[in-house]
Amino acid sequence: MDGYEQVLNRFLRSESMRPWLGGVKSLSFNPEFADWDDKRGYRFFHDFAGRLPNLRYLIIDCADWTVAPHHPSTFRMFSQFPSVTYLEMYQTEFPSFNDFRRALSSLPSLSTLVLYNWNYRWFPLPHHELWQNASPQKRPVLRVFRIRFDLTQEELDVLFHWLLQTPSRLSIRDLAFSTLHLHKGPLRQPCIDFVDTVAPSVSTLRIDCREAISLRNFLDLHTLVVDMVPGQWEQLKGLLRDLPSRLRCLQLDSIPTLVLPAAGTLDHGLYNADSFTESHGHGVSQLDACLSLESLSELQTLELELSVQKLGTHLRREVESSRPYDLQTYFISVLEPFIEQPGKYLLWVIEDSVEDGIRNGLTSLRTPGREVELIMTTHRDCILERSPWR
Structure with missing residues (x-):
């Protein structure tokens, strides 16, 4: 008996387990990690149709319906999962755009759609006239749409054009995407x-x-989250300058940050934290210029997520691993990349005053009558506690 047959016997055909199926609220479907050699696991949605009446969260991971056998009505069977409101698909491929569209349209309660993909083709492109002349659709009615993957411009054209034929064009409240900048x-x-x-x-x-x-055209935007990369303060300022609304929450994620050792923590005369920040700037002034824009005059919350590299940790690790004889020459060689490429980081801060250094540099937040909650978090080397705000 193969793995999938055991699943059917243990859950679907078992009198004792059948009542428990009604209590399933979340399901992650990943046929590639299961021991189903004959690929019958792809029949899951057909076999379990109508058996999971209270399923709300569905995650489909690494499913490839272009090579696996599936029942002809598989994608229409999605309609038999009436309570699914959240669908996340990661590295998933469909035989055609029509099958992709049919699967989404068949979920009657779908309100959140999350798509992640890298180096995969989601669906073969339909003939140009077929998608250009698509008729209006009743579903999905999305409130949350998040897309982060590598699609060709043609695939984006098809996906966006189809969504504009659905009620989602007027219902989306939460939108996230990171894909358009990949196209020149x-x-x-x-x-x-x-x-x-x-x-x-x-x-x-x-x-x-x-x-x-x-x-x-984002007339009612209250919360903006921006993923940052090196050298992008001007791009951020351009985005914020276009806003007609007044933001309440601004979150800047993955800010490349170099944390410099405090004075006296490195036993070498070549190192001077103040000279680093004076020579290259620490980026706080550029951030402050962004926060001075009119679109942020009613800002209530600013969250900065720092993507940190600690220079002191890096230097100590290098010295300990190489044990250089000529320490002066070695320090110069290690520091050169940081001196020559200051644009690699958006913020330069000193280790013993990270929070105060940033807070004190944001003078625009201290305007009389302006009250902004400043939250700083970090990943990689932890220097600040994570806030419960997220």
């Missing part, structure tokens, strides 16, 4: 149409700071 050249019309159409209803937006879009 100006954005194509279907992408522009999608962003401009859904923008007025969006209250929460997450984007990469490199996205070449305008935020001028």
Whole structure:
């Protein structure tokens, strides 16, 4: 008896287990990690149709329906999972765009769609006239749409054009994407149409700071989350300058940050933390210029997530591993990359005053009558406690 047959016997055909199926609220489907050599696991949605009436959260991971056998009605069987509100698909491929569309449209309660993909083709492209002349659809009615994957511009055209034929064009409140900046050249019309159409209803937006879009149509935006990369303060300022609304919450994620050792912590005369910050700037002034924009005049919460590298830890590790004879020459060689490429980091801060150094540099937040909660978190080398705000 193979693995999938055991699943059917243990859950679907068992009198004792059948009542428990009604209590299943969350399911992660990953056929590639299961020992189902004949690929019958791809029949799951057909076999369990109508048996999980209270399933709300569905995650499909590494499913490839282009090579695996599946029942002809598999994608229509999604309609037999009436309570699913959240669908996340990661590295998933469909035989056709029509099958992809049918699966989503068949979920009657779907309100959150999350798509992640890298180096995969989600679906073969339909003939140009077929998707250009698509008729309006009743579903899905999305409130949350998050997309982060590598699609060709043509695939984005198809996906965005189809979504504009659904009620989602007016219902999306929470939008996140990080894919458009991967394409060189100006954005194509279907992408522009999608962003401009859904923008007025969006209250929460997450984007990469490199996205070449305008935020001028986000009329009701309250929360903006921006993924940062080196050398992008001007791009951030351009995004914020276009905003017609006044943000309440701004979250800047993955800010490349170099934490410099405090004075006296490195036993070598070549190192001087003040000279580093004076020579290269620590980026706080650029951030402060962004926070001075009119669109942020009513900001209530600012969260900075620092992506940290500690220079002191790096230097000590290098010295301990190489045990150089000429310490002076060695220190110069180790410090050169940081001196020559200051643009690698957006913030330069000193280790014993990270929070105070940033807070004191943001003078725009100390304007009389302005009250902004400043939250700083970090990943990698932990220097600050994570806030419960997220």
